[in-house]
Amino acid sequence: MVEQEGFRRYVAHIILWIGIAIVAFPVYVAFVASTQDNALIANGQMSLLPGGHFFEVYYQTIFVGTSGSTREPVGNMMFNSLVMALAIAIGKIAISIISAYAIVYFRFPFRMAIFWIIFITLMLPVEVRIYPTYKIVADLHMLDSYAGLALPLIASATATLLFRQFFMTVPDELLEASRIDGAGPLRFFWDTLLPLSRTNMAALFVILFILGWNQYLWPLLITTRDDMQTIQIGIRKMMTTNDALTEWPIVMATAVLAMLPPVFVVVAMQKLFVRGLVETEK
Amino acid sequence: MQKQAIFQSKLLPYALVAPQLAIVLIFFYWPALQAVIQSFLLQDAFGLSTSFVWFENYLELFSEPAYFETVVRTFFFSFAIATSSLSVALLLAVMADKPLRGGAVYRTLLIWPYAVAPPVVGVLWVFMLHPSLGVLSRYLRAAGIEWNPLLDGNQAATLVILAAAWKQISYNFLFFLAGLAAIPKSVLEAAAIDGARPMRRFWTVTFPLLSPTIFFLLVVNIVYAFFDTFGIIDTMTRGGPGTSTVTLVYKVYNDGLIGGNLGSSAAQSVILMIMVIVLTGIQFRFVERKVTY
Numbered sequence: 118m119v120e121q122e123g124f125r126r127y128v129a130h131i132i133l134w135i136g137i138a139i140v141a142f143p144v145y146v147a148f149v150a151s152t153q154d155n156a157l158i159a160n161g162q163m164s165l166l167p168g169g170h171f172f173e174v175y176y177q178t179i180f181v182g183t184s185g186s187t188r189e190p191v192g193n194m195m196f197n198s199l200v201m202a203l204a205i206a207i208g209k210i211a212i213s214i215i216s217a218y219a220i221v222y223f224r225f226p227f228r229m230a231i232f233w234i235i236f237i238t239l240m241l242p243v244e245v246r247i248y249p250t251y252k253i254v255a256d257l258h259m260l261d262s263y264a265g266l267a268l269p270l271i272a273s274a275t276a277t278l279l280f281r282q283f284f285m286t287v288p289d290e291l292l293e294a295s296r297i298d299g300a301g302p303l304r305f306f307w308d309t310l311l312p313l314s315r316t317n318m319a320a321l322f323v324i325l326f327i328l329g330w331n332q333y334l335w336p337l338l339i340t341t342r343d344d345m346q347t348i349q350i351g352i353r354k355m356m357t358t359n360d361a362l363t364e365w366p367i368v369m370a371t372a373v374l375a376m377l378p379p380v381f382v383v384v385a386m387q388k389l390f391v392r393g394l395v396e397t398e399k
Numbered sequence: 400m401q402k403q404a405i406f407q408s409k410l411l412p413y414a415l416v417a418p419q420l421a422i423v424l425i426f427f428y429w430p431a432l433q434a435v436i437q438s439f440l441l442q443d444a445f446g447l448s449t450s451f452v453w454f455e456n457y458l459e460l461f462s463e464p465a466y467f468e469t470v471v472r473t474f475f476f477s478f479a480i481a482t483s484s485l486s487v488a489l490l491l492a493v494m495a496d497k498p499l500r501g502g503a504v505y506r507t508l509l510i511w512p513y514a515v516a517p518p519v520v521g522v523l524w525v526f527m528l529h530p531s532l533g534v535l536s537r538y539l540r541a542a543g544i545e546w547n548p549l550l551d552g553n554q555a556a557t558l559v560i561l562a563a564a565w566k567q568i569s570y571n572f573l574f575f576l577a578g579l580a581a582i583p584k585s586v587l588e589a590a591a592i593d594g595a596r597p598m599r600r601f602w603t604v605t606f607p608l609l610s611p612t613i614f615f616l617l618v619v620n621i622v623y624a625f626f627d628t629f630g631i632i633d634t635m636t637r638g639g640p641g642t643s644t645v646t647l648v649y650k651v652y653n654d655g656l657i658g659g660n661l662g663s664s665a666a667q668s669v670i671l672m673i674m675v676i677v678l679t680g681i682q683f684r685f686v687e688r689k690v691t692y
């Protein structure tokens with residue numbers, strides 16, 4: 118504007134770099150710790166420069182696990198987290214896109230009632246219904262299973278709302294055109310609506326994948342077996358109550374590994390991420 | 400709003416909504432109903448008999464000083480997390496909104512913590528500020544502060560608030576950027592021509608125009624502080640020392656799991672449900688955001 122002199126810009130640059138430093142510092146410390154010797158860290162003499170144990174620590178973390186508390190390779194935990202995150206993301210998109218399709222493109226008794234039933238679930242996050250949900254999952258024999266991890270988190274009012282909103286903007290002519298071509302409802306959905314929804318689905322997928330990967334309370338409740346743990350649960354179990362026994366380099370390597378996939382998704386698919394975030398919050 | 404062009408079919412729409420409806424009914428409504436019912440029941444110590452006790456679980460809860468403390472603590476945490484995170488994010492967003500060289504890089508470097516899971520946030524911060532081995536604790540001790548969040552409740556609470564606010568900066572930053580981008584430049588130029596200096600322009604033009612975004616973020620941050628801090632607290636302090644970092648959600652978890660007091664835990668769940676309904680209601684009722692990206 119009028120007075121965009123150099124000085125103000127310098128200040129802006131400096132403030133932004135301070136902000137970046139604050140945001141990055143804890144992660145830097147974690148990375149540095151994951152390359153050092155445990156004895157050094159336990160003595161409170163950790164250096165702020167990377168050490169020389171990178172390969173050995175990460176090898177042990179991914180393929181062996183800690184020697185004490187859990188003995189479960191973090192590679193396994195990452196696989197569990199991946200399965201859960203993908204199941205939640207894909208499952209949510211799949212069931213909400215078809216229900217939004219039904220609600221927008223059909224007239225049937227109880228249509229609005231069903232819409233409201235789905236909509237109200239916005240107000241029932243898993244935290245307010247943990248024990249009863251736990252009991253149902255236990256009764257269905259789904260403890261320690263991927264189905265138990267993913268299913269209770271799969272229903273999503275936001276995704277249904279998002280697709281409903283998007284379908285409302287799709288011009289009616291498209292439907293009429295495909296009807297003239299002799300297409301039925303399923304063909305129209307598959308050939309016309311689905312390709313049009315691709316960007317929305319991708320944006321939603323990015324957000325849901327991150328949310329799924331980062332789930333904590335629910336997996337904590339329903340996984341008892343070590344081989345079903347997700348990485349977020351594994352990391353807590355590695356922090357033993359007796360600090361002297363905690364293998365800090367491995368804990369920190371696990372923290373770094375736990376961050377890697379979702380952070381990569383945010384950075385690599387930034388446009389989709391921002392779009393998904395802004396749209397799901399509408 | 401309704402579509403004019405639609406399909407005719409009797410069964411197909413039901414088949415399409417069936418999967419979502421089934422999951423919602425089994426995993427949302429049934430457990431929520433169970434929580435409500437359970438909150439009116441009292442189980443004896445051995446779980447052999449249950450009796451209907453009306454509002455006894457609730458009354459007991461309200462007469463319990465610990466519950467009241469938890470409510471106050473949760474609101475205090477929410478307030479502290481929301482204000483600190485929002486002010487830092489706003490400052491950064493205002494800076495990043497300027498036409499700077501490398502603006503996109505700054506943006507990328509500031510938004511990624513959104514993707515860090517709450518339990519990981521807890522681990523990172525507890526390690527950095529661990530009394531005996533944390534890298535920052537050395538400096539605190541050198542500055543003459545007796546830093547031990549494992550023993551000192553206030554310090555533990557500070558640690559939780561700092562970590563939770565840190566994680567939320569990126570989210571707030573993103574929405575502030577979107578809000579700032581939506582403010583028409585002509586309004587700011589008009590103020591500049593009238594002789595308003597940058598600081599004054601910010602407080603008299605930008606800030607008021609940003610108020611819908613701020614209000615929206617305030618609600619989101621409160622919901623975040625209520626629910627998503629569970630992972631942070633659980634890996635950092637497990638509610639301790641004592642009960643100094645127990646929030647409402649943590650108490651539901653603790654009382655049901657360790658205490659085995661399902662009636663009380665259910666009553667707490669129902670109260671939380673009511674709070675979520677109120678917060679969501681506020682969000683939908685008053686927040687008309689016009690954020691475009």
